[in-house]
Amino acid sequence: RQPAHIQTFLLHTAILDRMCGSLCDAVLGVGSWELGVGDVPQLNPQLVSPKPQAAYSQLILEELERANLFIVPLDSERHWYRYHQLFVEVLRTRLAAGATAEALATLHSRASVWFEQQGSVVEAVQHALAAQDWERAAGLIEQIALSTMLPGQARTLLGWMTSLPAARMRAHPALEIIHGAALMFTNQLDAAEARLRDAERDASAGLPAEQARLVHGQAAAVRGNLARFSGDIAGCVVLAQRALELLPEIEFLHTVARLNSASAYLASGDVSEAAENLAAAAIPLVRATGNPFTFLRSMTNLARLYVLQGRLKSAAATYREAAHTAAGPGQLRILIGSPAYYLGMGDLLREWNDLDGAEQHLAQGMELIMETLAVDADDVSLGYVALARVQQARGDYAEAHATLDTFMNLARRRRFAPHLVTRAAALQAQIALAQGLLDAAGYWADTCGLDSADDVGFPREPEYLALARVRIAQVRADMGAPSPLLRLLDRLLLDAQAKARIGSVVEILILRALASQACGDLEGARVALDRALAHAAPAGYIRRFVDEGAPMRLLIVDCRLQIERYANPAIADVRQLLAYIDTLLAAFPESEGGTRRQGDKETGRTSISPVSRSPGLPVSSSLVEPLTDRECEVLRLMARGESNAEIARTLVIAVGTVKAHLNNIFSKLGVISRTQATARARELHLL
Numbered sequence: 001r002q003p004a005h006i007q008t009f010l011l012h013t014a015i016l017d018r019m020c021g022s023l024c025d026a027v028l029g030v031g032s033w034e035l036g037v038g039d040v041p042q043l044n045p046q047l048v049s050p051k052p053q054a055a056y057s058q059l060i061l062e063e064l065e066r067a068n069l070f071i072v073p074l075d076s077e078r079h080w081y082r083y084h085q086l087f088v089e090v091l092r093t094r095l096a097a098g099a100t101a102e103a104l105a106t107l108h109s110r111a112s113v114w115f116e117q118q119g120s121v122v123e124a125v126q127h128a129l130a131a132q133d134w135e136r137a138a139g140l141i142e143q144i145a146l147s148t149m150l151p152g153q154a155r156t157l158l159g160w161m162t163s164l165p166a167a168r169m170r171a172h173p174a175l176e177i178i179h180g181a182a183l184m185f186t187n188q189l190d191a192a193e194a195r196l197r198d199a200e201r202d203a204s205a206g207l208p209a210e211q212a213r214l215v216h217g218q219a220a221a222v223r224g225n226l227a228r229f230s231g232d233i234a235g236c237v238v239l240a241q242r243a244l245e246l247l248p249e250i251e252f253l254h255t256v257a258r259l260n261s262a263s264a265y266l267a268s269g270d271v272s273e274a275a276e277n278l279a280a281a282a283i284p285l286v287r288a289t290g291n292p293f294t295f296l297r298s299m300t301n302l303a304r305l306y307v308l309q310g311r312l313k314s315a316a317a318t319y320r321e322a323a324h325t326a327a328g329p330g331q332l333r334i335l336i337g338s339p340a341y342y343l344g345m346g347d348l349l350r351e352w353n354d355l356d357g358a359e360q361h362l363a364q365g366m367e368l369i370m371e372t373l374a375v376d377a378d379d380v381s382l383g384y385v386a387l388a389r390v391q392q393a394r395g396d397y398a399e400a401h402a403t404l405d406t407f408m409n410l411a412r413r414r415r416f417a418p419h420l421v422t423r424a425a426a427l428q429a430q431i432a433l434a435q436g437l438l439d440a441a442g443y444w445a446d447t448c449g450l451d452s453a454d455d456v457g458f459p460r461e462p463e464y465l466a467l468a469r470v471r472i473a474q475v476r477a478d479m480g481a482p483s484p485l486l487r488l489l490d491r492l493l494l495d496a497q498a499k500a501r502i503g504s505v506v507e508i509l510i511l512r513a514l515a516s517q518a519c520g521d522l523e524g525a526r527v528a529l530d531r532a533l534a535h536a537a538p539a540g541y542i543r544r545f546v547d548e549g550a551p552m553r554l555l556i557v558d559c560r561l562q563i564e565r566y567a568n569p570a571i572a573d574v575r576q577l578l579a580y581i582d583t584l585l586a587a588f589p590e591s592e593g594g595t596r597r598q599g600d601k602e603t604g605r606t607s608i609s610p611v612s613r614s615p616g617l618p619v620s621s622s623l624v625e626p627l628t629d630r631e632c633e634v635l636r637l638m639a640r641g642e643s644n645a646e647i648a649r650t651l652v653i654a655v656g657t658v659k660a661h662l663n664n665i666f667s668k669l670g671v672i673s674r675t676q677a678t679a680r681a682r683e684l685h686l687l
Helices: 004-013 021-028 056-066 085-098 101-117 121-130 134-148 151-163 166-171 173-185 189-206 209-229 233-246 252-261 273-289 292-309 312-326 338-351 355-369 377-393 397-413 418-435 438-447 458-476 482-498 502-518 522-536 550-566 572-587 629-639 644-651 655-669 674-683
Strands: 071-073 081-083 595-597 608-610
Touching: 004 021, 004 056, 004 085, 021 056, 021 101, 056 071, 056 081, 081 085, 101 121, 101 134, 121 134, 121 151, 134 151, 134 166, 134 173, 151 173, 166 173, 166 189, 173 189, 173 209, 189 209, 209 233, 209 252, 209 377, 233 252, 252 273, 252 292, 273 292, 292 312, 292 338, 292 502, 312 338, 338 355, 338 377, 355 377, 377 397, 377 418, 397 418, 397 674, 418 438, 418 458, 418 674, 438 458, 438 674, 458 482, 458 502, 482 502, 502 522, 502 550, 522 550, 522 572, 550 572, 629 644, 629 655, 629 674, 644 655, 655 674
Parallel strands: none
Antiparallel strands: 071 081, 595 608
């Protein structure tokens, strides 16, 4: 019953998800827009008279709203509207039935041009694809894709790539690069690599040399990100250097490659002034692109460097600036790379003994890790390790081991760099020591493939420090020789000092003090601890001392007594050091009679575990108590990599029952993790 011009308006504008007067004028071909889809009737005088200066379509929109014709205003100024969802479906069905393909394409092409002119390129691409104007769509996608890729847009890009004909993709190798990047950001790393190879092949076969060089540079830059997502930082840096050689500075991926190159310190451990300058120099370049993802990554990269330098307060300030600048309120969580902020900040709060704040940040970061979007393997490792350390600090040892088991299974599925997996296994041994399970920790030390005489390197430094902790405990128990241990710590210290890793220096000096204490060299222990405190106090390290347990507490108490005896408390520096030492001592758990309190009544954590070595099961002996048939079944399924839930489904038992069986298996085998249980079972020919 609507007049002809209203029917025309409704049908032709039904292609739009949102509409305003000038957009509808463009689609209809009114005014300066060429007519191409039917004729627009003369304006209704009754509509024109109230607002003769208004655009034709704006008057129609206002009339439709007054008539309650299934139209919804999207803002208070009545500028943007949309049709009711059911009504627009009816209109689109009627339009598709009555219009030619050419007419529909014309409508979508006009909408695409309008959106492009307004800077709304995503909608411009969508209408170009609907018009099957492949060349226009390809040009628009190339224009914006790599520089504006965010989580939602990565998935949108995949949809666009699927819509484009294969022949069009082959003719535009840059589109294949974009497709590879979108696959990468949605964690389809093998498919991404295959698409990059397609791009390089098509570029070499069909493009002029200079354009082919650009495509090869883009492929190298994206491959650098693929390497980073798997934890291969050294490979990432090599690919970044290749991209920098091939890409012009105005290319967005040149900036990405420069940022990847600035991550070289994560492979070398060198955080000296040159490395800091490289990381800092990337920030203004990235800021100039206006891309929030790369800006966030440049800032969190610098913060990680500060942590290694032992400048924890500078790191926290940089993380906060990154979160404030990179996104508006509520927007940080949707940015690729945001886990790096939450997990990095959470680990800092853990070190400062703010365990509640650490848990809150880590929970948010871990939630993002669980999503399908790609995350740097180093960030994933940082998150799980930090969470396990928080659980250790609370005395929740079983949870800490389970967290690390989960990470190692995830790392194997995603094919992370091997050192990230072995680093988690080393932390499990360290936690076993905190539980007093020296035999289990010693089993790891004897089977991990590390040796005190090895040439140490930064990526595996946490493993060597864990090895040192085990050897210290064995010396204390008269089960090991001190000389190889001390030489290992000296080599680690030289490397950390040469590369300005003060965070490592603090930790190594702490272990040097504990090693000297275990050897009966109290004076050597005092010297090493004094140096550690001098480095640690300005940054406010707490957990690095407290996690070493009762032996470290005894050393710190002795240090305080020495200061009171020989130093002048009227000196400001002495007062500050004493205040810092008191903060450390207050953070140690209450201890009594050689036991360590794991929690308090308010949290329900009331169990007591011995600090001293528990006898355990010698790893070289046969099983004192054999596994039951059901435990053997659980062991075989666990060794295949099945989760607790999968084992429960296979055996038709409860998940809690699976956990109980695993605890029994671990106890009987004298191990603390799935990985160790599998290895031990193979030694005993149980698998």
